[in-house]
Amino acid sequence: MVSVPETSPTTSTPPRGVDVRGPRFGAWVTSVVLVVALLTASGLLVALQAVVFAVGAFAGLRYAPYGVVFRLFVAPRLGPVREREAEAPPRFAQLVGLLFAAVGAAGYLLGTPALGAVATGLALVAALLNAATGFCLGCELYLLVRRALPARTLAR
Amino acid sequence: MSGIGAAVLVAALVVTAAVAWWLRSRNGALRSASAQEDGAVTGQNAVFERLGVRPAEADLTVVQFSTAFCAPCRTTKARLQQLQATRPGLAYVHVDAESHLDEVRELDVRRTPTLFYLRRDGSLLGRSSGAPRPEELTALVDAHVGAQAGGELA
Numbered sequence: 001m002v003s004v005p006e007t008s009p010t011t012s013t014p015p016r017g018v019d020v021r022g023p024r025f026g027a028w029v030t031s032v033v034l035v036v037a038l039l040t041a042s043g044l045l046v047a048l049q050a051v052v053f054a055v056g057a058f059a060g061l062r063y064a065p066y067g068v069v070f071r072l073f074v075a076p077r078l079g080p081v082r083e084r085e086a087e088a089p090p091r092f093a094q095l096v097g098l099l100f101a102a103v104g105a106a107g108y109l110l111g112t113p114a115l116g117a118v119a120t121g122l123a124l125v126a127a128l129l130n131a132a133t134g135f136c137l138g139c140e141l142y143l144l145v146r147r148a149l150p151a152r153t154l155a156r
Numbered sequence: 157m158s159g160i161g162a163a164v165l166v167a168a169l170v171v172t173a174a175v176a177w178w179l180r181s182r183n184g185a186l187r188s189a190s191a192q193e194d195g196a197v198t199g200q201n202a203v204f205e206r207l208g209v210r211p212a213e214a215d216l217t218v219v220q221f222s223t224a225f226c227a228p229c230r231t232t233k234a235r236l237q238q239l240q241a242t243r244p245g246l247a248y249v250h251v252d253a254e255s256h257l258d259e260v261r262e263l264d265v266r267r268t269p270t271l272f273y274l275r276r277d278g279s280l281l282g283r284s285s286g287a288p289r290p291e292e293l294t295a296l297v298d299a300h301v302g303a304q305a306g307g308e309l310a
Contacts, residue, residue, distance in 0.1 A: 089227040
């Protein structure tokens with residue numbers, strides 16, 4: 001038998017975790033909201049979506065508005081939870097969504113609708129990818145950003 | 157209706173479809189390490205050694221780089237640990253990318269999970285990024301872990 005060195009244990013997984021269908025549902029709702037926001041050029045709607053992201057990112061998915069809707073109205077119709085996942089990845093995704101949505105809302109509300117539309121479009125790409133394939137763009141980009149940071153600090 | 161908004165919407169849909177297609181074809185696909193210079197290989201081996209990887213102790217050693225925010229990392233890790241439990245020739249090393257950023261840069265790990273497959277002689281069979289499909293991962297492992305009954309005899 002081969003002994004395997006565990007170089008560093010993963011961050012401890014919370015015992016319960018979230019129903020995987022919750023964040024997927026939230027991503028679909030987010031996509032619809034962002035599509036409507038794009039078509040109506042509504043900075044207010046993007047700002048509202050930014051607030052939704054902020055609640056999920058800072059207060060936790062338990063309090064995320066779309067998550068609450070999912071738990072109260074959708075999950076009871078879907079049957080028992082079949083799969084749970086750790087909260088950290090979808091919660092980080094909310095933070096990435098917040099960054100795009102905040103730029104998008106600022107763009108629309110401060111008079112640069114082109115910037116607003118592009119940032120909102122990027123948030124839509126991330127939300128749609130997550131909704132349709134379960135892929136988390138922010139989670140993937142995290143390491144790229146993280147490994148670039150100290151180097152950039154040195155370059156300055 | 158906003159003209160810019162509609163244009164951005166169409167672009168977003170196209171980009172999403174393209175990225176989804178790219179991920180489908182690339183995730184977990186093994187890229188072999190044939191065209192490498194000797195110097196790079198030596199450097200790589202030193203990096204793996206620093207991470208506590210001992211390829212000589214198994215037919216195939218899989219090194220996985222993960223981050224805490226990566227859901228597919230968790231499923232891939234669970235799958236590999238399962239495979240390891242039933243295949244004595246397989247060794248598995250899990251590396252938290254964030255606490256090993258120097259190694260991440262040296263090995264040019266960009267996405268998580270990134271997997272490195274090392275032969276017993278320390279040479280790199282290949283690498284893959286993104287979560288591999290379960291059946292493909294199992295097939296890859298079984299193709300390189302001695303199918304001989306050596307495990308049971310030892």
